[in-house]
Structure formats: C-alpha cells, structure tokens
Amino acid sequence: MNIRKIHHVAIAVSDIEAALTFWRDALGLELERVEDAPSQKAAIAFIPVGESKLELVKPTEEGTGVAKFLRERGGGMHHLCLEVDNVVETLANLKSKGVRLINETPIELEGRKMAFIHPKSANGVLVELYELTG
Amino acid sequence: MNIRKIHHVAIAVSDIEAALTFWRDALGLELERVEDAPSQKAAIAFIPVGESKLELVKPTEEGTGVAKFLRERGGGMHHLCLEVDNVVETLANLKSKGVRLINETPIELEGRKMAFIHPKSANGVLVELYELTG
Numbered sequence: 001m002n003i004r005k006i007h008h009v010a011i012a013v014s015d016i017e018a019a020l021t022f023w024r025d026a027l028g029l030e031l032e033r034v035e036d037a038p039s040q041k042a043a044i045a046f047i048p049v050g051e052s053k054l055e056l057v058k059p060t061e062e063g064t065g066v067a068k069f070l071r072e073r074g075g076g077m078h079h080l081c082l083e084v085d086n087v088v089e090t091l092a093n094l095k096s097k098g099v100r101l102i103n104e105t106p107i108e109l110e111g112r113k114m115a116f117i118h119p120k121s122a123n124g125v126l127v128e129l130y131e132l133t134g
Numbered sequence: 135m136n137i138r139k140i141h142h143v144a145i146a147v148s149d150i151e152a153a154l155t156f157w158r159d160a161l162g163l164e165l166e167r168v169e170d171a172p173s174q175k176a177a178i179a180f181i182p183v184g185e186s187k188l189e190l191v192k193p194t195e196e197g198t199g200v201a202k203f204l205r206e207r208g209g210g211m212h213h214l215c216l217e218v219d220n221v222v223e224t225l226a227n228l229k230s231k232g233v234r235l236i237n238e239t240p241i242e243l244e245g246r247k248m249a250f251i252h253p254k255s256a257n258g259v260l261v262e263l264y265e266l267t268g
Contacts, residue, residue, distance in 0.1 A: 002162050005184025006140055009214060013257045022256050026231040027216075027224075028136050049216065050139025051185050056257070075258030077211040080143060082161075082183065090161075097160040122156050123147045123190070124209030 002090060007083040007130045008053040012070045016045050019056045023047055029054070039109060042066060065126075079116070081128035087113040090129055094121075110134070136224060141217040141264045142187040146204045150179050153190045157181055163188070173243060176200060199260075213250070215262035221247040224263055228255075244268070 013019040016034060024031045024047070032046040032053070041064045045056040057078060059067035069078050084090045087106045095101060100121040106113035111134025117127040147153040150168060158165045158181070166180040166187070175198045179190040191212060193201035203212050218224045221240045229235060234255040240247035245268025251261040 003183060006143065006186050009140065009143060009211075011257055011259055019257050022233065026228050026233050026255075028227070049137060052140050073258060076253070077143075077214060077259055080211060093162070094160050099156065099160050119210070121160075123145055123153050124207060125145055125211055 007081040012078040079126035087131040141215040213260035221265040
C-alpha cells in the first residue's frame with residue numbers, strides 16, 4: 001500500500017501556549033516539542049496521537065498560507081498530511097489522473113520529501129504528501 | 135493514556151462518487167463501505183488510512199451542521215475525531231477545566247459513545263470524542 005497513515009493534521013493557531021491549555025492541559029495529550037520552522041515561517045508544536053501527530057502551527061510572518069488562513073478563519077484544521085512510500089511516484093500518478101498539484105516536484109528537506117495537492121482536487125482539503133527519506 | 139488515536143477525520147463532500155475519484159481512484163486508498171447514517175442525516179464513505187479513517191460525509195438533508203459547512207465553505211475537513219478510553223470521564227475532566235462542550239453527556243449509538251467539544255475551545259477545530267463500548 002502506497003499510503004501508510006495519517007502523518008499529521010495541522011491546526012492553525014495564533015498562540016501556541018494558549019492552544020496548549022486545551023490540547024495538552026485539558027485533553028491530556030503529550031507535547032513532544034515546540035520547534036521553530038523558519039522554512040515554513042512558523043513555530044510548530046508536535047503532539048503525538050497514536051501513530052499520527054497533531055501539529056499546532058503558529059505563523060511567525062505574514063504572507064504565508066497559514067497566516068492567511070488564520071486571518072480569514074481564526075483557526076481550524078489547515079491541512080491533512082498522508083505518509084506515502086514514494087512521493088515522486090504518487091505525484092506522477094496523480095498528475096496522470098488529472099489531479100491539480102501545488103508542487104509538481106517534492107520539496108526536499110532534512111531527510112524528507114513533501115508535496116501539496118491542490119484543495120480544488122481534494123474536496124476543499126489541502127493534502128500534503130510526506131515521505132521519510134532519511 | 136486516555137486518548138488512543140485519531141479515529142477519523144471527517145470531510146464534507148457534496149457528492150460521494152465524485153469525491154471517490156480523488157480519494158480512491160487517484161490516490162489509491164481503499165473504500166471500505168458507503169453507509170447511510172440517518173441519525174446524522176448523511177451518507178458516509180469510510181476510507182481506512184493506517185489506524186485511522188477518512189470519512190467522506192455527504193448531507194442527505196438540509197439543516198445539519200455538515201450541510202451548513204458545505205454550503206458556506208464548499209467542502210473541507212469538518213471535524214477531527216479522537217478515540218478515548220472513556221468519554222464520560224474525558225467530558226467531566228474537560229468541563230472541570232472550563233472547556234466548552236457541545237454534548238455534556240455522550241450520544242450513545244450501536245456500541246459506541248460520542249460527544250463533541252465546541253470549536254471555540256479547540257482553536258476552531260470541531261473535536262469529536264469517540265469510545266467503543268460494544
């Protein structure tokens with residue numbers, strides 16, 4: 001099977017500490033770490049849930065997709081990330097089936113490859129494909 | 135640990151067959167079944183991904199939350215469902231911490247209990263708690 005699991009669900013938040021009062025303190029989930037992700041112009045809190053993670057994403061600059069989403073909607077689920085065996089093959093297959101892609105070639109970063117599918121082709125869901133290459 | 139996994143991510147769709155051309159036919163996920171859920175005034179396609187599922191939810195009547203969401207946003211991720219050991223205990227704990235609940239007592243249905251947390255308390259995410267009781 002090419003698609004292994006839900007890698008993460010990304011949630012746009014305006015304040016990570018405030019968000020943690022719900023996800024960690026009230027719900028009792030474990031906070032793995034909070035990380036600056038300058039490549040995404042965001043800070044991200046990683047919260048494991050079973051084999052997946054919730055990622056609380058706080059934009060650190062204006063002008064990113066998450067910053068715009070947050071401004072327009074005030075928060076909520078921003079994207080759904082699926083872990084696949086091979087991002088390049090998956091993208092080629094999707095393209096051959098007429099699926100609209102945001103990234104036709106994967107973004108490569110520290111032992112992983114990522115690519116986004118356009119929400120117009122996925123029922124309004126921004127879908128990220130993720131492959132561990134390290 | 136009280137929270138076991140992401141049970142499902144629900145995606146609002148206006149047409150299940152059309153949605154399946156992406157999730158099943160292009161992405162290659164397996165369709166487990168499509169089920170009428172009259173209690174939710176919806177038809178639901180269940181699509182396993184690892185230990186979780188994607189649920190494509192098509193409203194069959196006006197006036198439900200999903201129908202409104204679909205009308206306003208045209209689709210997208212509607213709610214995030216977490217499987218917990220004990221919904222009643224989780225709700226009591228959340229309430230004691232000032233979290234706003236949609237259901238203060240769980241909805242019981244065919245071997246399972248469900249309750250929704252208000253998105254105002256969860257960064258704009260509609261969170262469902264789910265317990266298998268069968």
